[in-house]
Amino acid sequence: MKNTLKNAAAVVALSATAFGAQAGTLEDVKARGELNCVVTTGVAGFGAPDDSGKWAGFDVDFCRAVAAAVLGDGEKVNFVPTTGKTRFTVLNSGEGDILFRNTTETMSRDADLKMTFLPVNYYDGQGFMIPSALGVTSAKDLDGASICIQTGTTTELNLADYFRTNGISYEPVPVETNAEAQTNYLGGRCDVFTTDASGLASTRASFEKPGEHIILPEIISKEPLGGAVRHGDDQWADIGKWVVNAIIAAEELGVTQDNIEEMGKAAGDNPSVNRLLGTEGDFGSMIGLDAKWAYRAIAAGGNYGEIFDRNIGPDTAIGLERGLNAQWKDGGILYAAPIR
């Protein structure tokens, strides 16, 4: 009996090592003909199925860009919807190839959960929303306020840190989901609603009278959101990393969905654009793809600015400003590493 158990354990351990050492996600994806992209089960603006069941959103467009770069077609994506709890397990178990699920990059997730994070595609931070009738203009005036907070999130910990640092007290009203938080907040069961600033803006936009609520200027945490792949396949991580970089760089270089066909025809005057679009040098082969990898990624959904504006920008229902997510030349901190 003991021996049987030992043997069974050995088999499990063996298959686990075999799995851990497995590389070649790129080959798997190519053989499958479809990219398994881990997304959310629904976050407004970042990823959700639309009325016809087609996935749309900011993160979803990055999935499509990766699929276009690898497989040549942005539609060859199989979306694997996950909750906040299951996302890393699904990626680590091999059910997903790449993750774009507004996920904050942290040290423990990187080292302990064995994620390799791709460049940040959205800089977020935790903020506060409060009815403007209360006349509060700064988070420091929130002493004694009751605050709706989602349990089990980093926002809960950030909140405790912030109030302790500033020596003020608050009364937490724990809620389970974002929808529940909105109901409680609108019902007056808490004075303040806190979550990531992008979430606050989109929540406020969905209210009947958005003008009656203000978002306080303080941002109390750093939430760099980005894609991720699992540890152990550096080539695949490089593909994810450089697709994101290429999309950000395309905006900086003025390459858009409209003009990319023109610009990609032949080498032009700008060597950076030429390298990006594969008309000069052969950077694609370094990551196991062909020279037109970035061309296809950008053609699939546009550059960073186009993806942003289409899904979460000022003209959408979400109505987010670029803020930190502007290019470094425009006062933001988006700073794509050069392709050379």
Add this chain to the structure above:
Amino acid sequence: MNNATNESPPKYELGAHPDLPPPFATSGPIKWIRENLLSSPTNIVLTVLAVFFLYKIIPGLASWVFLDATFDAASRNECRELGSGACWGFIKHRWELFTYGFYPVDQRWRVILAFLLFVFVVVVLLWENCPFRKTLRWFAIGFPFVAFWLIVGGLGLESVPTDKFGGFMLTLIIGITGIALSLPLGILLALGRQSNLPIIKYACIGFIEFIRGVPLITLLFVASTMLSYFLPPRVEFDLLLRVLIMVTLFASAYMAEVIRGGLQAVPKGQTEAADAMGLKYWQSMRLIVLPQALKISIPGIVNTFIGLYKDSTLVIVIGMFDPLGIAQATLADTSWQGPSTEVYLFVAVFFFISCFLMAKYSLYLENKLHTGHKR
């Protein structure tokens, strides 16, 4: 009568006097009201309170649900411009998503056909007076295979991966498969648990107690993610299949205990009588014990069915979009996001209708099989 104005009452022969109508207050609606609503001071107070409560609720509810509601809007903001009540526009724009999930549009006729066949089979199996029932019952045996072929595809039909399933269709697939398989499995487990053979007995006890000791959500999670750690790389094992297996096993463990309760209620004399008749084990079970045990267990069995059916909403945690998952995704769509009761109400109505039908049928079955064992 021509002498109706005459003072003297009409004469009748002895014994031919017609019955007088009962006094006004002891028949009809008045009687019903007096007996049911106003029979004691406590009941009078409760009735008044209930009427007051309804008076307060109904006008507001009716105007919110119907009168002030918007049925045609393309987004929540449009709803707000059109009316102050509920916003039902999402049904018109998303009912296909709610029904089929991500099933390819041009293949949806297959789902409809499978559903019609299912309705047909249910009618044949559940309605005893159905014409040609004996012949048609054979069709029911083939139904699972036909339905599987229609929905999943292959053999001439375009195959549809199961992760494209969703909505009401997914709930029905999980519910029907789980219900159909967990009953026979549960019976076998219940019998196994009472077996004289120690290996069978302890295997069954171990299985039942293990499954009952673990939440369904854990089993689903194991099925969806942990399993691929143990399987060799590149062995793909369909997610929906894993979910169906887990849900069935889970329900069958509960079913086994429900049926064991029924088995224990059958007097030992029945088995002994069957033995005395020279019936073999399976004969005595099939002809004597199980018919009685199952009849007693009907409420418990249907309870487990309904529980299983509603538990299927848990598949959202492993990223499958049942109607509740679609509801949540709807609230995350930029057109429909916002504080919303309507979406959840819509899903609740669907579940209520299906569960209510199951409960009604179980009541009908109980009455039909009523042979004096009920109290």
